[in-house]
Amino acid sequence: MTLNAGGPGYGSLSSPGFSNSASGTEAVPLLIPEHEPEARQGWRPLSREELEDEAGSPGWRKFRFYLVLVFWLTWVALLGTAIAILVLTPKPVAQPLKWWQKTLFYQLQPDLQLDAALERSGNLNAVYEELSYLRSLGVGALILEGLFGTDVSPVNISATVKGSATFPVIQHILQQSNKADLKVVLDFCDVDLLGPRMGGMDIEESNTLANVKDTLRFWLAQGVAGFTICDTDEAFSEKTLLEWRVVLQELNSEDECIILVKQRGDNLPPLNNSTTLVDVVIKSILPMSSHLLSGQEVSTAIETHLYRTDTSGVWTSWMVGGKASEKLKKLLLVLLMTLPGSPAVERDSDIDQKEDMDLNPATFLRVDSEPESDSPDTKKRRHVAHALFTSLSHSRAREEALLYGTFSFLPFHTSNSSNSTAPPPPPVLAFLRSWGCVHFLILLNIGPQTHALDPAWAPSLPEAGVYVASTGMDRLGATSLDTLVLQPHEAIVIKLFEAGAYS
Template identity: 60%
Template sequence: MEQTDREADVEAVNTPGRMPLNAGDTGYGSVSGPGLAATVGNSETAPLLIPEPEPEPVRQWQPMSKQELELTAGGPGWRKVRCYLVVLFWLAWVAMLATSVAIIVMSPRPVVTPLKWWQKSVFYRLQPDLLMEEQSKRSGGIDALCEQLPYFRSLGIGALILQGLFAKDASPLNITVTGERSGSVPQIQHLLAESNKAGLKVVLDICELDLLGPQNVAGHTDKSSNFSATHALRFWLEQGAAGFMICDTDAAYSEKILLEWRGVLEQFSSQEEERIVVVKQTRDVLHPPNNVTLVDVVMRSILPSAHHLLSATEVANAIETHLQAREEDMWPSWTVGGKASQDLKKLLLVLIMTLPGSPTVQYDEAVNQTQNVSLKVGSSHVETKDSSGSHTDKEKTKRSAVALFTSLSHSRAREEALLYGSFTFLPFNSSTNSSSNSTLSSPPILAFLRSWGCVHFLILLNVGPEHHALDPAWAPSLPVAGVFVTSTGMDRLGTTTLDALELRPHEAIVIKLFEAGSYS
């Protein structure tokens, strides 16, 4: 019996997945229940491991049908809701776009006024015979000026005003005859042609010439003389002259004569090549003709004419008078005019180049001869360099003059605020760092603002011989920070704050202001 049970256990062990369930007294693995006898014959076996469920078959992805989509989306009613939402979104977007456009259109902004060529140009007055006297040994004749034309253009000069081409006793019949030192008519024609090639306009100075001849008792000129003058104008316009400059004391400065000349100029004018009439103001008050369109440019002097050098106080008073005046009848062209010390030469240049209008710069030997410094140094044996280095100082002065002129002309050409921005005179109190008692007699700082939109250019002028610092409360509405554009010493660089700025004697500074956190 014992052997039989052991065999049964071995058989159960050898049978995979089964174990013996004995109903004996041993009680191991026995299962008893009603109607069951705990005998060997009634022993049952059960699986020891539960089989894993079979994996469900993978369902291949298929696109949903229209009915399934509608059912998933919530039914056909949601389709209308979505359409309404999309329409509402686009209506809101269009409304915001229209509101933005309306705000931009209705917001105040500067109006760009198309400028004529003479309103954008820097005029350069020179007398060819004086220039040729200085360089006749090197080039000779009027060719010396022709060689300098590309150099003038590189400086930012847009137009030349040629003086002294005609004899003072020129009559309407011989206006085409030039002065003895200026060269012949073919040479002037060659100069006009070369100027046009270099991109320079040429205005002929016929100021103080008796073009109309003597007047009769009634104050009228001879018709034949007026016809001859008109014929002479036609001759030079055909050669390429861009216009003529007369004085306000000439007989030609009358509405009748200017009206006849305007008809001649319009015959040779085009949209790009418009011919002009420039009037040089020599009187304190200019009486314009009734038809102000007959005159294009009025050349005004900053300083009054005097036989002596004007003091710093006289210069400051003259500048302040023009800064406070509002003369908007005709387009102005500012020139220095009077005599001032060499210390104020650069300051006056900064002034006329930043005022509204077209600057007219008088011939400057330093600017003109800078390109020939190296030639003169290498070829001249008369000029020697002394122990003090005076020659080197002169060369640095010339280079500084050219750098200042170029910086001002190029800044004026590319900056809208300097070209046609608004003008605001800024009177303010200044404090001095000098302990001298002469502060009371020292002229105050002069300042004005050129603005275009959000861009502001501040021009500061210290005419006096004292150091001046700005009062922190002088202009609370202006930005307090800015960046240097240029200065008379060409040594101001980088950013600055107005409360920490100190002006040196006879110094002019141009600063481009900007708001805090703005880089415009």
């Protein structure tokens, strides 16, 4: 029996909404496909028009305003912090220096007889040439010695000089010195300025003081910038210096005139108000001696002055004073130029000689020995002396640390490999001149042996530096303290700097 014959049956689908074909097969799919999503649009940059529209929108303008405001507030804050650090950080303050505190004194003794001969020959132009040459070396003031005999009194000192044949020459030297921008200081040491004495009493003391004041006025009118007196002179007293100070104040010029005192003893005799009566005290590093001082004696004398503190308040000027060997002359010159105070250099024929022309310094300077032949060794020695003097004087003139910087003596320990029973060799001396962040290291090897620097001797010092000067003028460029070796009788000036940077 056929089920559902002729009508809808098993395997067919017939319902409202569906239709079958003639063959009775399924015509409508069982699964209805979903609609496919539209393809996503990729990122693209804004066009110029869109960017201009967006940048001009109120939100962006507000954001940009606050961003610029934060930048400038941050910049002002950083600037204010930097200024506050500079203002609040302690820094050295230098007092204005007088001309005699910044200058280099050069001591020389004109030969009056030779000057008179030069006056007769008419060759006085050599005086200006020599003075200009000294000025180019860095010399700022001359101390003229030996112009007056020890038997000259203030009663006739001016008349004697004015009536002599050498007075025009002296006058010419003063005029040419002023033309060459050199100050001139007259040396009255060992001159009897108080006149004759009888029974320990002064003869017409008031007249004597008046004559001294007239003498000072006479030389001040000739262009003299100061006077020198020794602490061993009879005239060295508070009363005499007060009279001298009155005369100097009468000048009332911008270029102040000064009073120098040469100290021959270990200590300067006490004076009331010494800081106002005396401007400069010239001290000798080496003691006076009839023989050449040994290296150990030189070392002891230097150490004595380096350790000694001067509380007098008077500006100090240093000179060598005593006798030392030729090997130590350049070392002592380095010491003079780097100590606090004003150096007073004695006349040196090697320095006086010009390198570019054969100008005999005997044109107006004292000749201590016969002129040497211009051998290669002589020319080399003069070249080194000229280069060393110029380097030291110019460095001192432009470096604040060498003008008014602090002074620190550095203890230097070296091992002695020689027999313990033998006397120890002269040590290596070292000191530091500092101003702010600038440091100058000065090393003095007084002994005849070489010395290498032990890195542990001064651990707080920078490890590197650059050479400023050396006694042989054969050291140039940068150096490291770890590899530095001092040669016998050598002095070195080094400007220190941190590794990788110059001060």
